Amino acid sequence: MRSMMEHMDHVHVAGETCPHCGLLPVAKGTRHAQRVVCESRAMRELFRRAARFAENDAPVVITGESGTGKEVVARVLHANGPRTSKAFVAVNVAALPAELLESELFGHARGAFTGAHKDKAGLFEEADGGVLFLDEIGEMPLALQAKLLRALAEGEVRRVGDNRAFAVDVRIVCATHRDLAQLVREGRFREDLYYRLKVLTLRVPPLRERRDDVLALAKGFLAAEPRTKAKGFAQDAKDALLAYAWPGNVRELQSAVKHGAALARGSEIRLEDLPEELSSPSVEAPKERVKLRPLVEVEREHVLGVLEASGGNVGDAARVLGIGRNTLWRKLKSWE
Known part of the structure; x- marks a missing residue:
């Protein structure tokens, strides 16, 4: 596999699989199909493990820091499983208020609340036969966790304001940057739901643990920039990309490449074109006494x-x- 979130203008050629794990190395369904980069040992190990999960129908929990590309991993699982011809439906649990999230996931009946002028199918029904990806599952309110658990246990959902049950057949893939076990101990995540979801697990390593992927990713992001003269990176820029810690992971790298592409005047992105945190090494300031504050x-x-x-x-x-x-x-x- 080439890289995590490398731009690709055309859908992957049938039969072209990764020599390391045997997966079709493409995440379909985004604006452009994305090839997956795994020049690093850490990513190759991740996708060897993912290859064993792809044909399975059990729930998967994908963990990792923000910006590491957890949804891309979920899409690769979908692209390589028996449900690939069916829908991949994604929702960010943290992005929606609890009331709206319930309606989005489970749907609602006409008249269920103000503004509900007609019946609406939820994302569970939209994903029927396919994969439902719940991003940031750790942020789901406890009341909704109970309803999700019931849907997983019974294989059916009830729309808000409706007594009818609708049968659904979905594979659940979740992602989180939180420690779900710790949330269980704190009483913020249901223990029964935790064990229902945590059948198979994948950890996406942060970019600082997979530096062999950095330049391959950067080249892929640069190729996706339509309005730039730059076609590559000068040596000083490459050195800076490899030396930086990338606290924002792949998402921050993509942003840095966009920055460099916008400022580049020639055929290569130079160090001076990159964001200041990469081009200006930080100087450690003398330590000051801590100011006591509430x-x-x-x-x-x-x-x-x-x-x-x-x-x-x-x-x-x-x-x-x-x-x-x-x-x-x-x-x-x-x-x-």
Whole structure:
């Protein structure tokens, strides 16, 4: 396999499989099909394990830091399994309020609530025969966890405001950057649902653990940029890409390449074209004495700083902070 999230203009050629794991190395269903990069040993081991899961119908939990490409792994599983001709339906659990999430997942009957002018099938029904991908499953409210558990146990769903049951046949694939076992211990995730979902597990390594993939990924992202003269990277840029720790993982690398592509004036992206954090080595500042402040003040400053760095996007900020979107909203409201 070539790389995690490498741009591809055409759908993968039938029969061209990875020599390392035997999988079809393509994640279909996004705006462009994406080839998967695994130059690194860590990624090859991941996809060898994934190859054993692809033909299975059991639930899968994919773990890993934000930005590592967990959904791409889920799409590769779908592309290589018996459900590949059926739908792959994805939803970000953390991006929707609880009331809306319930309607999205399970559907609703006409008149179930204000604005429900007609019956609506939920994502479970849309994914019937295929795969339902629940991203950030750790953020699901407890009340909805109970309804999800019932749907998995019985193989049927009930729309909001409807007494009828609809049979569904879906494979559940979940992703999270949280420690679900810890959430169970804290009483924030149902233990019975945890064991129902955690049949098969895959951990996507952070980019700092797979540096052999960095340049292959960067080349793929650059090839996807339509309006740039750059066709490659100068040596100083390559050195910087390989030396950087990538706390934002693959997503941050893609952003850095976009930055370089936009500023490049020649056929290569140079070090000076990359974001400042890559082109200007940080100098360690002398240590200062800690200023004693109340915890709530420190928390407020940190949360608002993350929100600003996320461009005001509450969903992104909540994921970085490791808390639910609704929890972040409540904190912001209390500080007004």
